[in-house]
Amino acid sequence: MIGMRSLNVAVIVKLEPDFSEGNVSYNADGTLNRAETKSILGPHSAIASLAAFYSKVRYGARITVGTMGPPIADAALQQAQMLCDADELHLYSDRLFAGADTLATAETLKAGISKMQGGIEGMDLVFSGHRASDGETGQTGPQTAWKLGFPFLGNVIDYNLDLERRTIRAKRLISLQGFYDIVEEIEAPLPAFVSVDPSYQPNFNTVSQRLALGRYRKEAAERSSNYKQYLKVFNAQQMGVDPKLVGLPGSPTIVYKVEKIPKAKASRKSEVIDGANPEHIRLAAAKIHEILSGAVVK
Amino acid sequence: MSEQSQSTQIQNAPSASEDCSYRHLYVVIEHDDGKPVPVSLEMLGEARRQMDIFNAKYSSNEKVVAVVLGNNVRNLCEEMIYYGADAVIYAASPELQYSRNLVDTKVISKIARNADLTRNFSPEYADSFKKPRYMFFAADSIGRHLSSTVMAELESGLASDINKLVISDLDIRHEHKTKGQTIRYEKTLEMYRPDFSGFLWTTILCLDNRNPVAPKEFHPQSCSIIPGVFEPLGRDTSRKGSIVDYTPEFGEHDLAVKVLGRQVIKSVVDFESHKAVISFGRGIKESPEENIKLVAELADELDAAVGISLPISKKPYPVSEATSSTYMIPDRVIGTSGRKVAPMLYIAVGISGAVQHIVGMKESGFVIAINPDEEAPIRGECDMFIKGRMEEVVPLLVQELKKQRPAMQVSNR
Numbered sequence: 009m010i011g012m013r014s015l016n017v018a019v020i021v022k023l024e025p026d027f028s029e030g031n032v033s034y035n036a037d038g039t040l041n042r043a044e045t046k047s048i049l050g051p052h053s054a055i056a057s058l059a060a061f062y063s064k065v066r067y068g069a070r071i072t073v074g075t076m077g078p079p080i081a082d083a084a085l086q087q088a089q090m091l092c093d094a095d096e097l098h099l100y101s102d103r104l105f106a107g108a109d110t111l112a113t114a115e116t117l118k119a120g121i122s123k124m125q126g127g128i129e130g131m132d133l134v135f136s137g138h139r140a141s142d143g144e145t146g147q148t149g150p151q152t153a154w155k156l157g158f159p160f161l162g163n164v165i166d167y168n169l170d171l172e173r174r175t176i177r178a179k180r181l182i183s184l185q186g187f188y189d190i191v192e193e194i195e196a197p198l199p200a201f202v203s204v205d206p207s208y209q210p211n212f213n214t215v216s217q218r219l220a221l222g223r224y225r226k227e228a229a230e231r232s233s234n235y236k237q238y239l240k241v242f243n244a245q246q247m248g249v250d251p252k253l254v255g256l257p258g259s260p261t262i263v264y265k266v267e268k269i270p271k272a273k274a275s276r277k278s279e280v281i282d283g284a285n286p287e288h289i290r291l292a293a294a295k296i297h298e299i300l301s302g303a304v305v306k
Numbered sequence: 307m308s309e310q311s312q313s314t315q316i317q318n319a320p321s322a323s324e325d326c327s328y329r330h331l332y333v334v335i336e337h338d339d340g341k342p343v344p345v346s347l348e349m350l351g352e353a354r355r356q357m358d359i360f361n362a363k364y365s366s367n368e369k370v371v372a373v374v375l376g377n378n379v380r381n382l383c384e385e386m387i388y389y390g391a392d393a394v395i396y397a398a399s400p401e402l403q404y405s406r407n408l409v410d411t412k413v414i415s416k417i418a419r420n421a422d423l424t425r426n427f428s429p430e431y432a433d434s435f436k437k438p439r440y441m442f443f444a445a446d447s448i449g450r451h452l453s454s455t456v457m458a459e460l461e462s463g464l465a466s467d468i469n470k471l472v473i474s475d476l477d478i479r480h481e482h483k484t485k486g487q488t489i490r491y492e493k494t495l496e497m498y499r500p501d502f503s504g505f506l507w508t509t510i511l512c513l514d515n516r517n518p519v520a521p522k523e524f525h526p527q528s529c530s531i532i533p534g535v536f537e538p539l540g541r542d543t544s545r546k547g548s549i550v551d552y553t554p555e556f557g558e559h560d561l562a563v564k565v566l567g568r569q570v571i572k573s574v575v576d577f578e579s580h581k582a583v584i585s586f587g588r589g590i591k592e593s594p595e596e597n598i599k600l601v602a603e604l605a606d607e608l609d610a611a612v613g614i615s616l617p618i619s620k621k622p623y624p625v626s627e628a629t630s631s632t633y634m635i636p637d638r639v640i641g642t643s644g645r646k647v648a649p650m651l652y653i654a655v656g657i658s659g660a661v662q663h664i665v666g667m668k669e670s671g672f673v674i675a676i677n678p679d680e681e682a683p684i685r686g687e688c689d690m691f692i693k694g695r696m697e698e699v700v701p702l703l704v705q706e707l708k709k710q711r712p713a714m715q716v717s718n719r
Contacts, residue, residue, distance in 0.1 A: 028622055051620070107482075111458060144501075145466040150407070150454035159408045159563050162451040177566070183447045184338055192404075193567040203451075207636065252520050256482040260463025260524035264476075264509040269500060269661065274686030276673060283676065283694020286702065292674070292692060293706035299651045299672045300581050300608065 015171065016126050017069040019060045019092060020117055020136040020152065021053035023077050023084035027141050040142075047080070049087035052137025055204050059167070060135045061092035061228075062210040065220045067169055069133070072124040074098040076105055076116050079241075086235040093228035097235060098123065102244040104255045110143075112258035114151035119247040119254075121156065123240075128156060133176065134201045138163070146203075153201030161196060163205040174198045181205050327436035328525040329428065330369045331357055332395075334414060334443045334452065335386060339403070340379040345444040347389045347538035349531050352471065353442060354390035354539060360473055364493065368439065369393055369428055373417055375410055377403040380549070387547035390539045393427035397552045401561060404568065405448045409560045411455040417552055418460060418526070427548045437462075438526040440495055445530035453530045462524045463512030467642075469535040469661065470498035470507075478513060485517040495527040500661055532642050534665040573645070575611060575637045582610035582651040585640055585667070587618060589656015589677065589696055594623035598633055600700040601655055607707050613640040613647065615663050641666035656696050659684030676700065 025040060026032060026048040033044035049057075063069035073094045075081050078101060085097040100120045108116065122128045134156070136149035153160035167178040175197050182190045212221050231238060244251065252258060281288040331353050336343040353370040361367060372391035374383050376398065383394040397413050417423060421435040428435075437460060443453035445467045457464040473495055479488045497510045512527035577583055584605045590597035605612045612633060621634045640647055642662040652670035656677065657663060664687050667673070675688040678695050685691050692699055 027620070109463065110454070111461070111463065114458060146450050147454040147457075147464060147466055150451045151458040154411070154455040154458035160451060160455060161563070162407065163447050181447070184336075184343055189571045189573065191569045191571055192565060193569075194406075194563055194565055196563040252522075257515065257517075257520050260461075260512045261465060261510050262480060262483060262513060264478075264496065264511045266506055266508050269505060269507045271683060271686070275668065276687055276689050278675070278685055278688045278691040280680065280685075280691045280693055283692045283699035283702070286706075288692075289699070289702045289706050290710075292690060293703060293710050295672075295690065296608065296651065296674070296707060297710055302650075 015063060015067050015069040015169070016124065016130050016132050017060050017063050017071045018121055018124055018131060018134045019053075019056050019071065019073045019088060019094070020134065020149065021056065021073055021075050021084050021088045022050045022137070022140050023047045023075065023081040024050035024053070024141045047083065049084040049091075050137060050140050050142075052139055052141070052204070052206060053084065053088060054091055054137075055206060055208055056135040056137040057088040057091040058210055059164070059202065059204045059208055060133075061224070062167075063133060063169070064093055064224055065210075065212060065217060067171060070095050070125060072096040072098060074100065074117065074120045074124070076100040076108075076113060076120070082235070082239060085239065086232050089235050089238065090228055090232040093224045093231060094238065096125070097239045099239065099241045100247060101241055104244040104249075104251055107256040107259060108254060109259035109261045110145055110147040110151055111260060112254050112256075113148050114155050115253045115258055116247070116249060117148070117152045118155040119249045120242065121152075123242060123247060131156075131158075132174070132198045133169075134158065134199070136201070136203045138203055138206050149201065149203040156199075156201065158199045158201040159196045160201045160203070161194065162203045164202045165191070165205045165208050166211075167202065169198070176200050176202070178202065181207065326431070326434040327523075328439040329431045329435055330371050330424065330438050331440040331442065332371045332373050332418060332438040332526070333391070334441065334449065334456075335372050335374045335382070336405070336444050336446070336448055337374075337376065337379065337382055340376065340382045342382060342385065343444065343446070343533075344538070345446060345449075345531065345533035346386075348533065348536040349442045349444065350386065350390040351538040352531070352536040356440075356471060356473055360493070363473075367428070367430065371395060371424075371427070371438070373397075373414060375402040375405075375413055383549045385541075387545050387549075388541045388543050390545070392547050394547065394549045395423050395552050396549055397554045399554050399556075401556060402554065404565050405452070406563050406565065407451055407455055408563050409556060410452055411459055412556070412560050413554045414452070414456050415459040416554070418456070420552070423550050423552060426550045436525075439493070441526040441528035443528065443530045445532050449530050453528060457528055460526065462526055462528065463510075465497040465499060465510035465512070465529040467499045467532050468497045468529040469500055469532050471529070472496040472498075476511070478511075480513075482517055483513050483515055485519065489516055495529070497527075497529045505660075532662075532665070534642065534646060573637055574635075575613075575645075577611045577613065577640075577645060577647045577649070580609060580611040581649055582608045582653065583613050583640070583647050583649040583667075583670070584608070584610045584653040584655060585613035585615065585657060585663075586655040586696075587615035587657035587663070588622070589658075590618075591623055592697070595625045595629055597656070597696055598625065598629055600696065600704075602633075604653070604655075604700055604704050604707075607704055608651070610651075610653070611647075611649075612638060613645075613667075614638045615657050615660070616641055616643050619644075639666075654684055654688065655700065657684055658682045659687050676703075
């Protein structure tokens with residue numbers, strides 16, 4: 009890597025409700041109890057952090073993790089630093105950003121990336137997760153990419169870089185509903201924006217890679233225990249965003265209403281049988297055999 | 307008094323311009339080398355229904371326009387008309403054979419802004435046309451990203467994963483959009499999306515800013531649509547429509563991403579060749595490892611394939627590595643985010659029946675649910691509801707199936 013410009017990598021993450029069993033709490037009506045559910049680094053953000061970490065271990069990347077959110081979102085940055093040994097943590101926090109939809113969020117994140125080492129011109133690779141577990145739109149990553157002017161590579165399951173040619177070669181998983189899945193191998197010039205597929209798993213194959221892995225992991229643990237030292241907080245003014253393009257004014261969409269999904273009209277008429285009654289189970293078993301033998305035509 | 311006149315002004319000015327600049331519903335078609343992905347036909351069906359209502363209600367003549375990018379797929383364009391499109395805008399080039407986000411976004415955005423292309427099928431609106439009124443994309447691994455980048459380019463709003471649509475005139479009062487005034491937004495697309503829990507429905511609107519401080523028009527109103535929820539129309543070869551050719555031009559950067567290879571991967575899980583599919587969901591949670599074993603035994607007994615609901619693929623429960631890597635995998639997910647199955651017999655064990663799951667199994671022949679909760683939505687989606695905890699019901703059922711095994715031979719007609 010001597011003589012070559014260092015590799016600047018960004019990761020965009022999100023603080024999300026912890027949906028894992030035992031931590032998530034639901035209200036009686038089945039909706040999320042936000043007060044009782046604690047927040048963590050989103051699982052897809054964690055995978056994006058691991059993908060960025062691969063670029064550190066393999067290519068010595070300098071990593072900045074950025075998030076938009078309230079002050080408590082620094083917890084997500086700390087957890088991401090633990091995973092990717094980030095050199096810098098950015099929190100973009102301002103009341104002006106509140107109420108943002110994906111397009112307005114992308115505008116804020118673009119401005120945030122312009123504050124990272126080297127600015128947008130010096131950025132080589134940006135990672136985001138596949139989608140957030142709470143919003144679940146999967147739109148913020150590609151919209152940020154478009155605003156940055158970087159080619160967007162979605163559903164990436166594996167990647168490697170050619171630092172001399174400054175290109176990325178990646179495999180992506182495309183699921184064609186109703187047909188089959190396709191693994192596509194693509195190549196793009198840097199800078200590029202990668203959203204990482206949930207099935208991504210980094211591979212470290214050589215001894216030197218594994219040694220570097222251990223070294224950086226140790227460093228990550230140390231750094232994240234002092235994460236505030238690496239943290240920079242930016243407000244809208246410091247980021248130089250146009251207030252018309254962020255938060256509510258920059259959001260084309262609004263949430264008009266939220267309602268319980270009405271119970272769908274039953275599409276089948278079910279016969280209820282008692283699972284504790286052996287006679288009922290006997291009839292159920294008979295029915296199953298009847299169906300599978302082709303005797304029942306529905 | 308002055309407040310009232312101001313509110314009238316706000317209401318009229320943008321809505322007048324809005325109404326002649328934005329026309330038609332554009333549907334971005336997905337296909338694999340000319341073979342339409344099912345959701346493309348489903349989107350066309352819904353677009354047709356919506357615009358028929360729209361044109362009758364507003365006495366207008368706006369079109370359903372299919373946007374097709376590809377190489378040598380003119381046959382597909384004709385099919386789009388048979389399935390409900392009034393017109394097809396067809397961008398043909400070897401560069402467009404496979405979907406690539408960057409170049410596709412450029413081409414679709416240019417098409418969306420091109421008034422001349424609409425002259426052929428809608429001369430009466432072509433002079434004032436700026437952009438489509440509405441746009442539909444598929445909520446799948448291509449359309450999700452494509453819709454995002456196209457809307458970033460067109461600077462308008464997008465709702466994802468929609469399963470219901472209504473076009474209506476709404477009186478909106480919003481802190482920013484209307485600066486607290488009540489303003490009527492005509493021809494607004496109400497976009498319903500089921501949230502992560504499967505219990506809530508959120509309606510998203512894409513609305514112009516009619517706040518005098520920062521007015522801004524946001525069109526097209528667009529969404530990505532969940533595969534499998536809308537009905538396609540029947541194929542009708544008597545339907546007529548026009549195919550408009552668009553010759554795309556590419557900048558050097560547009561083609562920066564190269565496809566080096568494509569490999570079709572066969573799914574590890576074979577649902578198709580089994581007569582029965584047994585799926586399990588969060589109902590396993592009390593003793594996940596043991597309960598998955600019970601499901602596996604039942605599947606063995608019936609030579610059934612094993613499916614799961616989406617939450618299980620996120621590995622919410624601690625189980626052994628072997629169990630996790632065999633069963634809690636995305637490949638087994640049945641529903642919106644996974645596969646669609648239609649076996650002769652479908653058994654849902656510990657599955658509540660969120661709409662996302664139902665989409666994947668509703669075509670099954672006979673459906674049995676095993677569930678302790680009679681109020682669970684799956685009750686209305688099954689033919690036989692066995693009320694009880696899986697821990698008790700499944701072993702009894704397996705035992706009984708074994709006992710009755712020989713009876714199978716004779717019941718065949």
